[in-house]
Amino acid sequence: MLPRCTAQRVRKLGILPAATPTIFDLRDVCKEYQMGEVVVPALRGATLTIQRGELLVILGPSGSGKSTLLNIIGGLDAPTRGEVLFRGEDLAQYSEAQRTQYRRKHIGFVFQFYNLMPNLTAEENVELATEISDDPMNPAEALDMVQLDDRRTHFPSQLSGGEQQRVAIARAVAKRPEILLCDEPTGALDIATGKVVLDALNEINRRIGTTLILITHNASIAGLADRVIQMRDGHVHSITANTDRKSVEDLVW
Amino acid sequence: MVVSAFHKKLFRTMFQSWGQSLGVVMVVLCGIAAYICFHSAYLNLSLTRDTYYAQNRLADFEIMVERAPETAVFKLERLPGVRQVRKRIVEDVNVDIEGVNEPRVGRLISMPARRSPVINDIVILSGRYFEAGEQRVAVVSNQFAESNGLALGDRFQISVDSKKYSLRVVGLAASPEYVYMIRNVQALIPSPERFGILWVPEEFAETALDMKSACNNIVGLVDNPEDLDKILDEADKVLDPYGVFAKTKREDQLSNRFISDEIKGLGVSAKIIPTLFLGIAALILLILLNRMVRTERTQIGLMKAFGYSNWAVGFHYIEYGLILCVIGCVGGFALGQWMAGGMMKLYVQFYQFPILESRIYLDVLARSMGITLVFATLGALSAAIQAARIQPAESMRAEAPSRVNRVWLEYIPVLWKRVSFTWKMILRNISRNRFRSAVNCFGVAISLSLLLMGFFMTDSIDFGMKFQFRDAQREDVKVSFQREQGRDVLYEASRFPHVRRAEGLLEYPFEIRSVWRKKDIVVIGIEKGSEMRKVMNFARETFSLGDGGLVLAESLAEELQVGPGDTVTLEPLMGRIEGEFEVPVRAVAQQFLGTAAYMDHAALSRMLDESYVINSALLRLESGSRDAINKTLKEIGGIAAVTFNDDAYQSIQDTLGKSMVITNTVLLIFAGVIAFSIIYNITAVSLSERQRELASLRVLGLSTQEVGGIVYFENMLMGALGLLFGVPMGMGICALLVEAYSNDMFRLPFYIDRSTYVISILLTYSFVLLANLAVRRKIQNLDLVEVLKERE
Ligand SMILES: Nc1ncnc2c1ncn2[C@@H]1O[C@H](COP(=O)(O)OP(=O)(O)O)[C@@H](O)[C@H]1O
Numbered sequence A: 001m002l003p004r005c006t007a008q009r010v011r012k013l014g015i016l017p018a019a020t021p022t023i024f025d026l027r028d029v030c031k032e033y034q035m036g037e038v039v040v041p042a043l044r045g046a047t048l049t050i051q052r053g054e055l056l057v058i059l060g061p062s063g064s065g066k067s068t069l070l071n072i073i074g075g076l077d078a079p080t081r082g083e084v085l086f087r088g089e090d091l092a093q094y095s096e097a098q099r100t101q102y103r104r105k106h107i108g109f110v111f112q113f114y115n116l117m118p119n120l121t122a123e124e125n126v127e128l129a130t131e132i133s134d135d136p137m138n139p140a141e142a143l144d145m146v147q148l149d150d151r152r153t154h155f156p157s158q159l160s161g162g163e164q165q166r167v168a169i170a171r172a173v174a175k176r177p178e179i180l181l182c183d184e185p186t187g188a189l190d191i192a193t194g195k196v197v198l199d200a201l202n203e204i205n206r207r208i209g210t211t212l213i214l215i216t217h218n219a220s221i222a223g224l225a226d227r228v229i230q231m232r233d234g235h236v237h238s239i240t241a242n243t244d245r246k247s248v249e250d251l252v253w
Numbered sequence B: 001m002v003v004s005a006f007h008k009k010l011f012r013t014m015f016q017s018w019g020q021s022l023g024v025v026m027v028v029l030c031g032i033a034a035y036i037c038f039h040s041a042y043l044n045l046s047l048t049r050d051t052y053y054a055q056n057r058l059a060d061f062e063i064m065v066e067r068a069p070e071t072a073v074f075k076l077e078r079l080p081g082v083r084q085v086r087k088r089i090v091e092d093v094n095v096d097i098e099g100v101n102e103p104r105v106g107r108l109i110s111m112p113a114r115r116s117p118v119i120n121d122i123v124i125l126s127g128r129y130f131e132a133g134e135q136r137v138a139v140v141s142n143q144f145a146e147s148n149g150l151a152l153g154d155r156f157q158i159s160v161d162s163k164k165y166s167l168r169v170v171g172l173a174a175s176p177e178y179v180y181m182i183r184n185v186q187a188l189i190p191s192p193e194r195f196g197i198l199w200v201p202e203e204f205a206e207t208a209l210d211m212k213s214a215c216n217n218i219v220g221l222v223d224n225p226e227d228l229d230k231i232l233d234e235a236d237k238v239l240d241p242y243g244v245f246a247k248t249k250r251e252d253q254l255s256n257r258f259i260s261d262e263i264k265g266l267g268v269s270a271k272i273i274p275t276l277f278l279g280i281a282a283l284i285l286l287i288l289l290n291r292m293v294r295t296e297r298t299q300i301g302l303m304k305a306f307g308y309s310n311w312a313v314g315f316h317y318i319e320y321g322l323i324l325c326v327i328g329c330v331g332g333f334a335l336g337q338w339m340a341g342g343m344m345k346l347y348v349q350f351y352q353f354p355i356l357e358s359r360i361y362l363d364v365l366a367r368s369m370g371i372t373l374v375f376a377t378l379g380a381l382s383a384a385i386q387a388a389r390i391q392p393a394e395s396m397r398a399e400a401p402s403r404v405n406r407v408w409l410e411y412i413p414v415l416w417k418r419v420s421f422t423w424k425m426i427l428r429n430i431s432r433n434r435f436r437s438a439v440n441c442f443g444v445a446i447s448l449s450l451l452l453m454g455f456f457m458t459d460s461i462d463f464g465m466k467f468q469f470r471d472a473q474r475e476d477v478k479v480s481f482q483r484e485q486g487r488d489v490l491y492e493a494s495r496f497p498h499v500r501r502a503e504g505l506l507e508y509p510f511e512i513r514s515v516w517r518k519k520d521i522v523v524i525g526i527e528k529g530s531e532m533r534k535v536m537n538f539a540r541e542t543f544s545l546g547d548g549g550l551v552l553a554e555s556l557a558e559e560l561q562v563g564p565g566d567t568v569t570l571e572p573l574m575g576r577i578e579g580e581f582e583v584p585v586r587a588v589a590q591q592f593l594g595t596a597a598y599m600d601h602a603a604l605s606r607m608l609d610e611s612y613v614i615n616s617a618l619l620r621l622e623s624g625s626r627d628a629i630n631k632t633l634k635e636i637g638g639i640a641a642v643t644f645n646d647d648a649y650q651s652i653q654d655t656l657g658k659s660m661v662i663t664n665t666v667l668l669i670f671a672g673v674i675a676f677s678i679i680y681n682i683t684a685v686s687l688s689e690r691q692r693e694l695a696s697l698r699v700l701g702l703s704t705q706e707v708g709g710i711v712y713f714e715n716m717l718m719g720a721l722g723l724l725f726g727v728p729m730g731m732g733i734c735a736l737l738v739e740a741y742s743n744d745m746f747r748l749p750f751y752i753d754r755s756t757y758v759i760s761i762l763l764t765y766s767f768v769l770l771a772n773l774a775v776r777r778k779i780q781n782l783d784l785v786e787v788l789k790e791r792e
C-alpha cells in the first residue's frame, strides 16, 4: 500500500491553488550571529524558490551558510532580515511557539548525527514522531520503507551507523511532512552505507512526493537532484536544473 | 599569584554550573552550621554546668526524711566514703506577695547563719547574705523576685501551717540545685515566676517549722560517686527510724536531669545532623563529578597527551569538591556561630545559670573543617579515579554506547504497548540511572522525614498535654496542703464560694519492689467515681481502680518488669507506718508525665491506717472565679501550693511553642535545602547528559513544555516514590525519638496528626516543584542548532 500523495492532500484541503507549485519563497534572507562584540554574517541575502515535490541538493564549501539556510527553512532558527514565505506566510514573523507548531506539522529533519533516543527502540523512536502528529504513518510502515522492519525492537546501540540513519529517516518521514530537510545525512557514513541511505531518501521523494532538500559535500550526489544550488559566502551563487535525474546505482562516487 | 589554566577551567566550570555548585555549598553550609551550633552549645553548656556545680559544691546525694535529729546526721557523716554532709530544712510554702493576686509557691531552704562554702551553695547576684542575728530575712531566687516585682528590702508573707511570717528580701541569688527551676516533674517546664526558692537563716526555719536541732533534708558529698548506691543503702539504715522518703543521687536530681539530658541530646544532634548533611553533599558531588568526568573525557585525554600526570588530572576533580565544600564550611562557621549565640539566648530562658558563655571553639572549627575535607574527598574520589584511569588514545574515540536496561514492564507487552513514549523514556531513563534515581528518591524521603520529625515533636507534646491536662487531670485547680488532712477540710473547701465541686487526692511516697528491682515512686490515691482524675492510656481507655490494686505507668512497669496480674511490694517511705504491702497490678497505662502508680483512694487510706486522709484537694470552679478563689486561698494557712491546670498547660504551650517554632523553621530550611539541592543537581546532571535527546525532540516539533514534561514527570515520579518511602522512614525516626526522649520523667506519645502528614507532604512536594521550576529555565534556553551540531 502506498501512502497518499502529499500534493493531492494539500490540494484537497484547498490551501494552495493547484496551479502554484512553489512551496517556499526566500527573499534576501540574512542571518547574523552575534559573537560577543563581533557580528558573524552566516547568510548575506539568499534568494531562492523551492517547488513542491522537488529534490533540491545544496552544495558549497564549509562555512558558506548551507546549514544556516536549512535551519531557517526548517524553523529551527529565525533570520535576521528577509522573508521566508511558506505558502505565502512569512516564517520570519513566527514566534517560537508558532515555529514549534510549524516543525511539528510540516517538517522532517535528518542530521549528520542521527540523534536517536538511546533508550528507545527503533520503533519507539519512530513512535516519538507519530504520537505528536495528526495523520501519521504506522511506525512499522515507516520502518518498512527504509527496509528496517526486522530491526524494530533494537535499540540504537544495537544498530550500525547506516541503520541508525535510516531509523532517523523513518522517524522524519513517519509524520508525513511536506518537506524533508537533510543536513549531510551521509557525512558520517562509508560509501556503501551512504548509498543505502540515499536510496531510501530518493524513494521517499519519488513515491510519496515529499519535497526534499539535501545538503552535501559530495558533488556526485548532485546527480540525484531536480535542481542543484551552489552556496558561496552566504548567498546563492548558482542554480542548475538537472534534466536527467539519475538513480542511486548510477551515481559515480 | 598566577592562576594556572587548569584552575581557570575549574573556576569557570564551577561558575557556569553555579546552581549546582551552590547546591553543594548550601548543603555543606547547613551541615557545618548545625555542627558548630550544636557542638558549641554542647561544650558551652557542659562547661558552664561543670564549673557551676564544682564552684558551688552541688551535692552528690540528697536524702529527704520526715525528721532526723542532729545525731543521725553526725552518724551519717562518719559512714565510710562520705566526705561531708549538711543538714537542711526544706519545705514548700505558700507565698503571698503584695500586688500579686495569686498565691505563689516558695521552697524554703535553710542556710547557715554565717556565709560559708557549704554544699549546694548559692551565688549572690545582688544584695547580700544574712547578717548575724537576722531572722526574718530571705535571699530569693533571682527570677522569682524579678517577675513578681520583689526588690531588695521588700517584704512578703509566707504561711507555714496556719502561721504567717513576713520576710524581708536581702539578696537575690541563683543555685546549681535549681538551674532548671522546676518544682516537680509534673511541671515539665520551669516557671520561675510561679515557683521560687527562699533561702532563709537556719534558726528561722527551725522555729517556723518546729525543727529545733533537727532536719528533714540532708545533702552530702562522697569521695567516689561510684560508691553512691552502697553509701545510700548504708545511709538508709542509719536514717530508717526517721522516715526516709526519698534518696536522690546527683544524676537523678531533677534540675540536673533536665540539663544533662539536654546536653546529651545536643551531643547526639551534633553527631547525626552534620553527618547526614555532609553525606548528602558527598552524594551530590559524586553524581555531579562523575558526570563531569564523562563529559570532559576528551579534554582529560588531551591534558594527559600534553603531559599532565594521572594524579594531577584526578586531583583536579578532588579539588573541585574541596573548593565547594570549603566555601560551604566557612559559610557554616559564620552561620553556626550566629546560631550558637541564638541558641544560648534560648537556653537562658530555660536555665538559670549565673553565667552562660558562648565561646568560639577553635578546635570545633578545625574539626568541622577536617570532616568537611574528608567528606568532600569521599564524594569526589570516584570521579578522580575514573579521570585518572582514562587512556589518552581511547578517550579520543567515541565512548562505547551505554548499555540499555529494559524495564520489567516491557516483558508484559500488553501493558508496555499502552505506555506513551514520554513514559517509556522516563521509565528507561530511571532504569538506566538507578543509583541517581535512588538518590533522588532518598533526598525527597529525607526531606519529608525531617519535616515529619519537627512537626511530630509539636504534635506529640500537644497530644501529651491535652492528654494530661484535659483528659487525665480535669480539675481547675489543685490545692496541696502542707500536712495531711481529713474529710473536714475537703468539706470546707467544697463550701468555698465559687467552688462547684471538690474531691480529695492522696499522694504518698513508697518504695515499690518486684523481686530485686525497686524504685521510689508516688502512689496516687483517686476517689471512687472521681470526675477530676482519670487513669487512662493514650487511646483514652480508662482503667477502673476497683477496691485495691495498682495501675502502673508503663515506664514503671517496664522498669520493674511486671505486668497485669503480677504482685509488687509497696513499702511506705514516710515514717508514719511500718510494714510492707503485697499489692496486685491491675493494669499498665501509658502516661505522659511522671512515673506514678494509681490506687483507689479508700484502699490507700486504709493502707496508711486511716479511714480518710488526703494531702490535696481538687476543685472545680465556676468560670471566671479565678481571682476570687485566689483571694480566698491566700487567707488560708497550711497550703503548700496552688496549681491551676490551665497555667501548667499554658506555660508549657508558650515556652515549648516558642522553641518549637524555631526548631521547626530550622528543620524546614534544612529539609528545603536538601530536597532542592539533590533534585536540582540530579536534574541538571541528567539534563546535560540528555541535551541532545531533548534537543532532537524539540526539532521534531515538541514544545518546551512537552520536553520539560519528560524531565518533570520523571522528577515527580521519583518525588512521589520518595514520599512513599519518606512516610515510613519519618515514622521510624519519630519512633526512635520516642525512645530517645522518653524516660521516667516523661514519655512522648507516638502521635502524628493527619494534618502533619498532609503539610509535610505538601511542603516536600513544593520543594520538588521549586527545583523543577529552576530547571525549566535550562530547558527553555537549550540551543537546538548548537547541540545538534556537536558530534555524538
Ligand atoms: N551559532 C553560531 N554562532 C556563530 N557563528 C555561527 C553559528 N552558526 C554558524 N555560524 C557561522 O556562520 C557561517 C555559516 O555556517 P554554516 O551555515 O554552519 O555553514 P555550512 O553548513 O555551510 O558549513 C560560518 O562562518 C559559521 O562559523
Ligand SMILES: [Mg+2]
Pocket: A066, A067, A068
Ligand atoms: Mg553545515
